Amino acid sequence: MSNEFNKGRRKFIKSAFTVASALAIAKVAPTWAAPQGRSFKDQILTNDEIDLTIAKSPLLVGNKVGAPITINGQMPGPLIRLKEGQRAKLNVTNRLSEDTSIHWHGIILPENMDGVPGVSFEGIKPGRTFKYRYDVEQNGTYWYHSHSGLQEQLGHLGPLVIEPKDGDIGADREHTIILSDWTFEDPDTVFRNLKVAEGYYNYQKRTIFETFEDVRQQGLEKTWKQREMWGQMRMSPRDIADVTGSTYTYLMNGRDSQMNWSALFKPGEKVRLRIINGSAMSFFDVRIPGLEMTVVAADGQPVKPVPVDEFRIGVAETYDVIVQPKQNKPYTIYAESFDRSGYVRGTLTPELGLEAEVPELRQVPERGMAAMGMGAMAMSGDMKGNSMNMKHMGGNNSHMTHKMTHKKELPVENIKIKHRESGHGAGAAMIATNPVSRLHEPGIGLEDVDHKVLVYTDLVGAHEWPDTREPERQIELHLTGNMERYMWSFDGSKFTEVDGPVQFHHGERLRLVMVNDTMMDHPIHLHGMWMELENGQYPRPRKHTISLKPSEKVSLLITADAPGSWAFHCHLLYHMKAGMFRVVNVA
Amino acid sequence: MYGKSLLVGAALLPGLAVAGHAKEDWPEPVKEYYTGQVLFDRLELTRTNEEENLAVWDMMAWYGGDYHRAVFKSEGENVQDDGEPTDLESAELLYGYLVSPFWSFQAGIGTRGTLSSDASMENYAVVSFMGLAPYWFEMDNSLMVNEEGDVQFVSETEYEWQLTQTSYLQPRIEFTANLTDSDKYERQSGLSNLRVGLRYRHEISREFAPYIGVYWNGALGNTADEMKRMGEDTTETGVVLGARVWF
Numbered sequence: 136m137s138n139e140f141n142k143g144r145r146k147f148i149k150s151a152f153t154v155a156s157a158l159a160i161a162k163v164a165p166t167w168a169a170p171q172g173r174s175f176k177d178q179i180l181t182n183d184e185i186d187l188t189i190a191k192s193p194l195l196v197g198n199k200v201g202a203p204i205t206i207n208g209q210m211p212g213p214l215i216r217l218k219e220g221q222r223a224k225l226n227v228t229n230r231l232s233e234d235t236s237i238h239w240h241g242i243i244l245p246e247n248m249d250g251v252p253g254v255s256f257e258g259i260k261p262g263r264t265f266k267y268r269y270d271v272e273q274n275g276t277y278w279y280h281s282h283s284g285l286q287e288q289l290g291h292l293g294p295l296v297i298e299p300k301d302g303d304i305g306a307d308r309e310h311t312i313i314l315s316d317w318t319f320e321d322p323d324t325v326f327r328n329l330k331v332a333e334g335y336y337n338y339q340k341r342t343i344f345e346t347f348e349d350v351r352q353q354g355l356e357k358t359w360k361q362r363e364m365w366g367q368m369r370m371s372p373r374d375i376a377d378v379t380g381s382t383y384t385y386l387m388n389g390r391d392s393q394m395n396w397s398a399l400f401k402p403g404e405k406v407r408l409r410i411i412n413g414s415a416m417s418f419f420d421v422r423i424p425g426l427e428m429t430v431v432a433a434d435g436q437p438v439k440p441v442p443v444d445e446f447r448i449g450v451a452e453t454y455d456v457i458v459q460p461k462q463n464k465p466y467t468i469y470a471e472s473f474d475r476s477g478y479v480r481g482t483l484t485p486e487l488g489l490e491a492e493v494p495e496l497r498q499v500p501e502r503g504m505a506a507m508g509m510g511a512m513a514m515s516g517d518m519k520g521n522s523m524n525m526k527h528m529g530g531n532n533s534h535m536t537h538k539m540t541h542k543k544e545l546p547v548e549n550i551k552i553k554h555r556e557s558g559h560g561a562g563a564a565m566i567a568t569n570p571v572s573r574l575h576e577p578g579i580g581l582e583d584v585d586h587k588v589l590v591y592t593d594l595v596g597a598h599e600w601p602d603t604r605e606p607e608r609q610i611e612l613h614l615t616g617n618m619e620r621y622m623w624s625f626d627g628s629k630f631t632e633v634d635g636p637v638q639f640h641h642g643e644r645l646r647l648v649m650v651n652d653t654m655m656d657h658p659i660h661l662h663g664m665w666m667e668l669e670n671g672q673y674p675r676p677r678k679h680t681i682s683l684k685p686s687e688k689v690s691l692l693i694t695a696d697a698p699g700s701w702a703f704h705c706h707l708l709y710h711m712k713a714g715m716f717r718v719v720n721v722a
Numbered sequence: 723m724y725g726k727s728l729l730v731g732a733a734l735l736p737g738l739a740v741a742g743h744a745k746e747d748w749p750e751p752v753k754e755y756y757t758g759q760v761l762f763d764r765l766e767l768t769r770t771n772e773e774e775n776l777a778v779w780d781m782m783a784w785y786g787g788d789y790h791r792a793v794f795k796s797e798g799e800n801v802q803d804d805g806e807p808t809d810l811e812s813a814e815l816l817y818g819y820l821v822s823p824f825w826s827f828q829a830g831i832g833t834r835g836t837l838s839s840d841a842s843m844e845n846y847a848v849v850s851f852m853g854l855a856p857y858w859f860e861m862d863n864s865l866m867v868n869e870e871g872d873v874q875f876v877s878e879t880e881y882e883w884q885l886t887q888t889s890y891l892q893p894r895i896e897f898t899a900n901l902t903d904s905d906k907y908e909r910q911s912g913l914s915n916l917r918v919g920l921r922y923r924h925e926i927s928r929e930f931a932p933y934i935g936v937y938w939n940g941a942l943g944n945t946a947d948e949m950k951r952m953g954e955d956t957t958e959t960g961v962v963l964g965a966r967v968w969f
Contacts, residue, residue, distance in 0.1 A: 328928070331759040
């Protein structure tokens with residue numbers, strides 16, 4: 136693609152809006168998200184160089200014209216297909232009036248190509264072109280996005296698929312699905328609202344009538360007990376997502392539910408769905424009612440196949456699933472925001488124009504005692520019935536049986552967690568007094584569903600990773616926050632309050648222990664190096680982004696083989712902006 | 723490219739002020755964030771049992787970061803159609819510091835009195851503890867010392883019952899205690915005043931929420947005795963119509 140071509144197209148889009156907006160509708164979904172997807176033997180055109188132009192252009196989002204940041208005139212940006220072993224040559228031109236950048240999420244590359252302004256380079260000034268050059272030494276499903284300010288919220292993101300050397304996609308056809316959350320509000324306004332008015336976007340709070348109903352059903356004493364801890368902590372069990380469907384339009388490949396992004400299949404075909412959560416703030420629960428999905432890759436890295444009915448995808452994570460629809464009928468691809476404030480659906484269909492039943496949003500979930508770091512204590516009481524192992528043992532779903540294998544003891548369970556004696560200061564409203572491993576839990580709102588939901592302990596690496604050493608050193612980091620002032624940090628210190636990077640020694644094998652001392656889920660992303668999740672499986676799955684549940688502790692193994700400075704942060708965009716960001720220096 | 727120089731730069735400048743970003747002329751990956759807000763918690767018209775109409779405000783404005791903030795607070799009322807000037811109950815300029823996750827300590831200066839050219843204002847120094855107590859009680863407790871050395875304590879507490887996602891029932895309680903007698907300002911020591919109110923608020927948006935409400939105001943202790951001696955009513959009730967507004 137040349138720049139000239141793109142300029143022409145941008146002009147076309149602009150005039151389409153002024154002349155006939157109907158014409159523009161044809162342009163809303165990125166061109167790569169064609170219903171045909173890609174078949175096994177399709178030739179890939181890996182142009183020697185790929186030009187990407189970042190600009191702000193009006194586009195129809197849902198039924199309204201918004202002003203997203205587009206990449207080559209599209210939002211999300213073009214699907215970039217690279218081949219394992221090639222040299223990536225990506226020229227990014229900034230046509231915005233402010234600095235921009237592209238970070239290649241999950242790609243192992245030299246630090247100066249990682250695209251984080253202030254850490255790996257200075258950013259791309261308006262009117263300038265930055266030439267990204269790196270050797271592609273991996274394959275799988277990834278994505279790319281801006282690492283400048285809040286640009287990601289404006290749609291500055293796109294999918295990145297790296298073909299394996301042998302070209303085998305393990306299916307007859309594949310579709311790439313990138314989920315995102317769009318708001319017509321200015322992202323700076325969203326951030327300020329979060330800062331000055333706690334709970335601004337939460338329209339699912341517990342009302343007094345619900346309290347009355349609870350008292351009627353279970354008596355005053357029990358209701359009081361349930362409310363007591365939350366009241367003392369000044370937190371809400373319904374505080375699940377900071378930014379919700381009250382402002383977000385959820386998008387699948389740039390289309391909302393109404394526009395119904397469609398993907399074609401032929402009955403009996405094996406279809407690989409490359410699912411990317413490119414949201415700024417939204418975790419999604421993804422399912423295709425009537426179809427079993429077999430998870431074959433997590434964060435681009437192959438895992439031993441896991442059949443599931445549903446999976447939760449944290450912000451910035453990717454999952455590859457294989458489905459094999461046998462019937463000649465449409466299926467709904469349903470991605471529900473995990474706070475149940477909205478959803479987006481698309482359709483997997485044998486012919487265009489069909490749609491299947493769209494499920495209702497499920498009930499708003501509430502956080503339980505486990506979220507407060509009282510997991511072990513609470514479970515001994517009447518909450519035991521909710522403990523998911525119990526529930527699932529009663530299930531009669533056949534592929535659920537492997538759940539019943541005895542839970543292996545994880546290294547993290549024997550690691551004593553250290554809190555600073557004084558707590559973590561005014562920036563941390565909570566300390567998980569008894570953090571536990573929650574890798575075997577599907578997450579809030581999915582504890583009691585009657586089908587198989589993917590959990591982190593299901594993930595087994597498809598093969599061994601090169602470094603099999605035991606860790607020599609351990610680093611402990613606490614995820615901390617103060618909802619009232621919307622402060623987010625590690626160890627109680629925002630990025631602006633710490634005076635140096637987290638130091639990794641070049642070549643060492645590390646164990647990173649993270650403790651979530653907050654009431655929110657956080658997808659934590661390390662740039663430049665893989666994190667092997669110690670989930671009791673071997674080979675371990677490796678991840679670029681790991682989601683921590685409230686009061687969870689997690690351990691990961693890292694080989695510090697990438698010299699330089701790397702970003703390490705919560706991938707919830709506004710948490711990062713609020714300070715939940717560190718630099719890791721490998722030297 | 724400049725990857726090498728970057729590494730060298732990082733090695734030569736280990737003591738960079740910032741958390742490990744590599745070059746001085748590069749932007750910060752994450753910056754400190756400053757913002758502000760103007761919040762009229764109460765902006766209302768009041769009809770008292772004495773059939774007086776009052777316009778009342780109770781507002782706060784602040785600017786700053788997460789820890790340090792400049793805060794301006796003001797309360798006052800104007801009796802409508804009586805030709806009298808506005809009664810400024812307080813106008814305070816404070817510096818606020820977040821001392822714990824839910825509490826900030828504020829210190830500053832304030833003034834109050836009648837807003838007329840011939841009146842003398844009462845100036846005072848003030849410290850406040852403002853924040854959220856367990857069980858979501860929103861509190862502002864202030865201790866004031868005026869130029870005469872008179873000490874006064876004022877405590878305000880609000881609570882919210884969530885009725886629907888956009889409507890609330892809000893009880894409010896405010897009491898004043900004088901720690902010293904004041905001849906100049908005719909204050910008697912002891913608990914002097916209690917005001918209890920209840921408002922029903924409905925949000926048109928998060929920023930604009932009209933409300934209706936009622937209140938009871940009563941003088942207490944020595945203050946009440948003194949008022950009785952002067953033949954004044956020691957209690958007052960009223961209905962209010964107003965809006966909670968912020969921007």
